[in-house]
Amino acid sequence: MLKDYDFDDFENPYSSFKTKELGERLSRAQRLIGNLNIPVLIIVDGWESSGKGYVINDLVKELDPKHFKVSVFENPTEEERSRPFLWRFWNKIPGYGDFAIYDRSFYFKLFNNLSIDGEELEKDIKDISSIEKQLLDDKTIIIKFFLHQKEKTQQKRIDELKDDEYRSFMISERDEDQYDHYDEYLEHFDNILAKSDFTFSKWHVVSSEDKKDASDKVLGMTNDLIHQGIDRIMGMQKGGSRKELRDYLPQEKPLAELDLGLKLADEEYDELKDELQLEARELAFQLYTKGIPTVLVFEGVDAAGKGGAIKRLTREMDPRGYEVVTTSAPSELERDHHYLWRFYKNFPKMGEMKIFDRSWYGRVMVERVEGLAEMEEWDRAYAEINQMEEHLHNFGTLVLKFFIYIDKDEQLARFKDRETEPDKIYKLTDEDWRNREKWDDHIEAMNEMLVRTNTEHAPWIIVEGQQKEYARIKVLKTFIEHAQKILGQKD
Template sequence: MSNRKQEKLRFQLLSAQLELARSEDRAVVVLVTGHAGTGKGQLINRLNRWLENRLTEVQALVPSEEDRRRPYWWRYWTRLPARGRISIFVHGWAGDALFGGAARRLGKGSFADRLKEIASFEADLRAADITLVKLWLDIDADIQGQHLAKLEADPETRWQVTEEKWQRHSQHAVIQQLGKQLRKATENEDSPWLCLDASPDHDLLTPVVEHMVAAMQGTEKATIARPVGRVPTTPAMPQLADLAGHDSAIDKAEYCERMACAQARLAELARRAVWRGIPVVVVFEGHDAAGKGGSIHRLTSALDARTYRVCSIAAPSEQEHLYPWQWRFWQHLPKDGSVTVFDRSWYGRVLVERVESLIDEPEWQLGYQQILDFEDQLLRHGTVLVKLFLAIDRDVQLKRFKARAVTPHKQHKLTEEDWRNRARWDDYQLAIDDMLAATHRSAAPWSLIDANDKRRARLAVLHEVTVKLVERLQVN
C-alpha cells in the first residue's frame, strides 16, 4: 500500500475514533483471536500507534484470583469500554473457549454451552450500543511452523516465541476445527467475523482498519432482534392479590425472642457458607415503604461485617450511563465466600424504567430475558440467589408515608417521588405482576412476602434466606 493511501486510512480511523469520543453514542470492542504466530502483537501495536491512546485500552487478560472468584463473565463485563472508547481484547472470551476446548478443560458439552453463552453475551453488547469487531487470524499449519522456527532462530525475535506458541502449533488442527464452530455459532449480521490470512508478510493492518472504519461509521442503533420471552417453568406462586387475610399481629416479646433465634441460626449458616466459599446474593424488591431497609438491618445484624456488603441501587450515575445497563450489577457481584444484599436491583429495568418510560418497550421486554441470562450466570457459578419481594397494601403505604412525614429522622426518606410513584400504583402493580410471571422459576424463585406487618415480614425475610442456605448447604 502506498504511503499516501496509508496516511489517508490512518486519518480515517482516527477521525472515526474522535467522532466516537465526541458523540459518546457507542463503544467499540475489537476481539482479536486465531492461531499463534499470526502477528497479533504486532497488529495491535500498530493499531495502537494509529489510535488515540487515551481513548483506547488493550485487554490481554490473565484471569486473576478476583476473576476466578466471580461468575465467568464477570471478567469481561467489568472490563467493557465506556461509550466513546475502544477496547481491544486479545483472544478474550473466544480464546477461553478455543484453548479451553483444545486443552479439554472444556468438555464437548461445555464447549457447546459456552458458544451459546458467547452468542448471548455478544447480543447483549449489540443491544447496548457496542460495536463489535471480530477478527480471526488464520495461518496454514506448515507455514506457522516455519515462521515460529525462523523467529526463534533470530536472537532479536526469539523472545516472542513462547512454549505456549509451540503448543498451539501442535494443536493447529483442533484449534482450526473449534474455531470454525465458534465462528459459525457467533456469526451475526451486525458483527460478522473478518477472517484474514495472516501468513508472514501479509499486510493485516489495512484490511483490519478498513473493516473497523466501516463498522464505526456504518452502525446505526441496532434493532433488538433477540427472541423475547422464553417461557420459564413457573412453580406455583401466590399472586399479590392473594395476600389478603393477614395473621394477627405478633407481640414484641415474642418477636424479639424469635428474631434472636432466627439470627443465631442464620449466623451459623452464613458462616458455613462463607467458610465453604459459597457466594450469596439477596435481592430486595418491594413497594415503597414496605420496610426493605429495616429487614436488611435485621438480616445483616446476623452477618460478620467482613463478609457482606449492602448495595443500594438508585438511578444510574452519569458514568454508569456510559455502559450497558447490566454493567453496574456485574460490578457489585460478591466474590466466593461473601454476601451481597441488593436494596433494589436489576429488576429496576422492568419496574421503574418501564413505568417511568425511561426506556422503550422493546428494551424492557428484552430485559426479562437479559435478567434470566444474568441470573443463569450467577447460578452456574454456584451462587445462592434469594429474591424477596416485600408487598404491602395501598392503605398501609399511605399510613407509613404519613408516619414518615412526622418522624424527624424519617422525613428525608419521603420525597415527592414517593408520592408520584404512589399515584401510579396500578401501573407499578402491572409491571410487578409481569415481572413475577416472567422471572419466577424453579431455579430462581421469588419469595413473596406480606409486609403489612413489619415484625412478621422481618421474620419471614430471615426465614427465606435461612431456607435457601439450608437447601444449598444440605444441613438440617
C-alpha cells in the same frame, strides 16, 4: 471455516491504500461514533504468534487515545477465577462513544482447552452469546477477527522470536503447544468458530501470512463494518415502537393474590427472631468457608420495609462476610455504559455475600414507569436479566430475590408516620410521593416483572409486608431454607 480456508485465494481489497490512510479513515469513523454515542467492541483473536499485537498496534495508531482502551485477556488472575466467567469482560466493555479492543477475549478459555466439549462447551457458548446479544441490543457495534496462519508460518515466527534475545519472552507454552498439535487445534478452533459465528456477530477470518496485509485488511474492514453498524443502529431508531409486537403480556397478578393479614404475636416474633438470626449467622459462615457466593436482592414498594428486613437478616452475621449495595440513580459514568455494567462490578466472588437494596430491576420498574427507558429497552431487559442470573447460578451462586409488598393504605400510613418522627423523616422523599401518584402503573410493572423473571435458579419470594415482624421472619426462614439446600448440594 478454517479447514476450508484458501490462503492462496486471499485478497486484500484495501491494498491500494497506505496503512496511514486506512488509519485516518478509521479515525474519522471514531469521531463519528463519538458524536453518535455508539460503543464499539473489536475482538482480535487467532493463533498464537499470528500477529495480534502487530494488527492491534496499527489499528489504534491514528485513534484518539482518550476514547479507546485495549484489554489483554489471557489466563485469569486469582481474583478473576473467584468471579463468574463473564465478570472480567463486563468490566471492560466500551462506554458509549468509545472503542474497546480485546486482545483475545471471552473465547480465550474455549480456544485454549482442547478437552472442553459437551455440556461445559455449550454452557460457555450460551454465556458468550448472551453478552454479545445484550451489547448488540444496547446499540454496540461488535467486530470479531480471527487471524489464521499456516503451520509452517507459525513455526517460522516461533523460531524468529526464540532467536531474538529481546523478544524471546513472548513465546509461551501455548505457542509451542499449538504448533506441536496444529491439526488438533485447527479442528478445535473450527468447531468453536462455527458455534460462535452468531447471526448477530459474525467472525471474520483474516489470513496473517503477511502481517502487513492482515493489518491493512483489519483496518479497512473495521471502518466498513463500523459504518454498516451505524446504518443498522440508525435503522433501529427509525423503526418506531415495537408495542404491537409484544406477544407476551402476562395475565397473572401475583400481588393481588397475597394475604396481607398474616401476622405474628409479639412473643412469637421475639422467640423466632433470636433463634433464626443465630442460625442465619452459622449458615452465612458455612457459605463463606465452602466458597459459595451469595446474591440477595431486596425489592418492593416504597416504605415496605426492605431496610428493616435486611437489618434483621444480617443482625448476627459477621460484617466482614457481607456487603449491602444500595442502588440509587446511576452516576454519569454508569449512564455511559450498558445498564448491567454497574451491577456486574459488584457481584460477589467465591464465599462473599452481596445484598442489593434495590437492583437491576429498576430497569423494568421505575425506568419503565418514568419513561427513562424506551419500551424496546425495558421489554428485552427481562430476558437479559434472566440470562445474567442464570450465569450467576451456573457459577454456583445462591441467588434469592425478595419482593416485599404492602397495600396503598398501609403505605400512606407509613409515609405519615415518617413525616411526624424525626428519626424517620429522612426516609421520606419527594420521589416517594411521585411514585405513589403512579401506584397503578408501578403495580402493573411489578406484577409483570415478578412473572417474567421468576425462575428456578433465581426465584422471587414475595413477602407479605403489612406486618413488619411477619415479613422479617419470612425473609429469615427463606434464606435459611435455601442456604441449607445449596450447602447440602455441596456436601
